[in-house]
Amino acid sequence: MNFDYTPKVQALRETLLAFFDEHIYPNEQAFAAEIARNRQDGNAWAPTDLIETLKQRARDAGLWNLFLPASQRGAGLTNLEYAPLCEIMGRVPWSPEVFNCNAPDTGNMETLERYASEAGKREWLEPLLQGQIRSAFLMTEPEVASSDATNIQTRITRDGDSYVINGHKWWSTGAGDPRCKLYIVMGKTDPDAPRHQQQSMILVPADATGITVRRPLTVFGYDDAPHGHMDITLDNVRVPASNLLLGEGRGFEIAQGRLGPGRIHHCMRLIGLAERALELMSKRVLQRVAFGKPIAAQSVTQERIAEARCMIEQARLLTLKTACMMDTVGNKGARGEIAMIKVVAPNMACQVIDWAIQAHGAAGMSDDFPLAYAYTCARTLRFADGPDEVHRNAIAKLELAKYTDANLAPRGDDGQEAGASK
Structure with a gap:
């Protein structure tokens, strides 16, 4: 490579x-x-x-x-x-x-590019590409364990030339922005179908009758205004049947196409965030003196800086390998690498940023420096687009499948998310 x-x-x-x-x-x-x-x-x-x-x-x-x-x-x-x-x-x-x-506009634009009708692209994709509007992805629900996306309870019911949507979503990133005009909603069209063919995705105008944005959710006290992560109910929301993407029962298929790039984009950004944290940490410890010598001269500080550099480089190489595989063998062929980097990068960033906070002393926990918010972002991404545990489970199944019955292999439903709105 x-x-x-x-x-x-x-x-x-x-x-x-x-x-x-x-x-x-x-x-x-x-x-x-x-x-x-x-x-x-x-x-x-x-x-x-x-x-x-x-x-x-x-x-x-x-x-x-x-x-x-x-x-x-x-x-x-x-x-x-x-x-x-x-x-x-x-x-x-x-x-x-x-x-x-x-995010989440990049993932939503890729979804529209791949799966929307030409009319849908004209109405939603073009203004998104122009930066004129924003969008949200409504998948996670408060009443169920969303790390297993088959738990989704939101119903999308056919009624003549329309679909009627009823459900409760949260962690809908971007929905607080007044420019947010489109929701991509995942829900069940047929709860009696096979487990991974029950769900569908549908385009819903953010101003449709029956939508209530109940509240913004905070992450470690940050509300992330002006885009936010919103708690939303949909009560008999009616949209044209043509707004359904691909067809009934294709929700997981679309989710796999959407979340693969979304996951690696998060990892790419986290490497940059960790680099910034290491840069700030290095400058800080060279400038501050404790116990008669610069903090940079303390062996514990040098050990952390060295370990941070190793961890960043390792995560970057795995990210680049994953990106290369996505380009050459596709998202499905790279699903193991996507899962691995989604575990590795957020954990790496959390650790490097934590060391940087420690090097800044109490100031590192304040908003005088960007580290507290950086840690919040990194820690969030151990949930968004799938919690660590779900990705580790998928990785383990792929590994075990090399040596045991093929039935252990993942079915392409690697949990999807908790907070997949990102």
């Missing part, structure tokens, strides 16, 4: 790094200040002017829709080519939206 940057990627990477130096890092405090002003004005959910300004600059720089592979609508990069660019965007959690490469 060749992980060298292609000339196109090298040029994009240099442009992206320069954009961060000029527009992202200098505006981290400005972004936080604008969010704070919106809160003081009583509207924490208002989109930020800063993001909108930077989005146009990113488009002008040719840094737009980099994520969408094998498509004339995007940059046409492979997963492997996108990896180093996505890693850079992960260094600042709010930055992917600047480049229209933010």
Whole structure:
């Protein structure tokens, strides 16, 4: 496997790094200040002017829709080519939206690109690609263990030329943004069908009658405004039958197509986040003195820095291998690697960021530094798009299947999610 940057990627990477130096890092405090002003004005959910300004600059720089592979609508990069660019965007959690490469919109755009009708693409995909609207993915439910997505209770019932939807969803990331115009909803169309053919996915306008956004959910005290993670009920929500994606019983098939890229994108960004944490940690320990010598001279500090570097490099290599396999053998062929990196990257990032927090002392737990929120993001991703335990189970089954009865092999339903709205 060749992980060298292609000339196109090298040029994009240099442009992206320069954009961060000029527009992202200098505006981290400005972004936080604008969010704070919106809160003081009583509207924490208002989109930020800063993001909108930077989005146009990113488009002008040719840094737009980099994520969408094998498509004339995007940059046409492979997963492997996108990896180093996505890693850079992960260094600042709010930055992917600047480049229209933010979750859950990326996963939703890929879903629409692959599975929506031409009419659906015109209505929803095009404005999403233009960054004019946002979207949410409604899969997780509060009343059931969503790590097993077959537990989903939301019903999607055919009624003439319509489907009627009833259910309760939560952790619907992006649904708090007033620009969120589309929900992709997973529910059961036939509870009597075989276990993995009961579920379907359907496009639901966010302003449809019967939808109630009940509350935002917080993660370690952060509400992630202005996009948020919302608790939503759907009460006799009626949409045209043509809004169903692919057909009844195809929900798991669509989920596999959507969540594979979504999972690796999270891992790419987490590597960038861990790199930023290690960078901040290294600078901090060189500047601070304790017990008569720089913290950097303490052996425990050096051991942690060395271990962090090893862990980041290992996770990056596994991510690149996974991206290469997705490009060459497809998401199904790479399902073991996707599961492995989804376990490895969040745990790696949590540990590296935790060490960085420790090196900053009590300040590391405050919002004076980006580490507390970085840890929140990394810890969340041990649940989003599938908890660690589900992915480890899938990995183990693939491994055991090499030596035992083929019936142990995963059926392609590797749990999907808890918090798959990400």
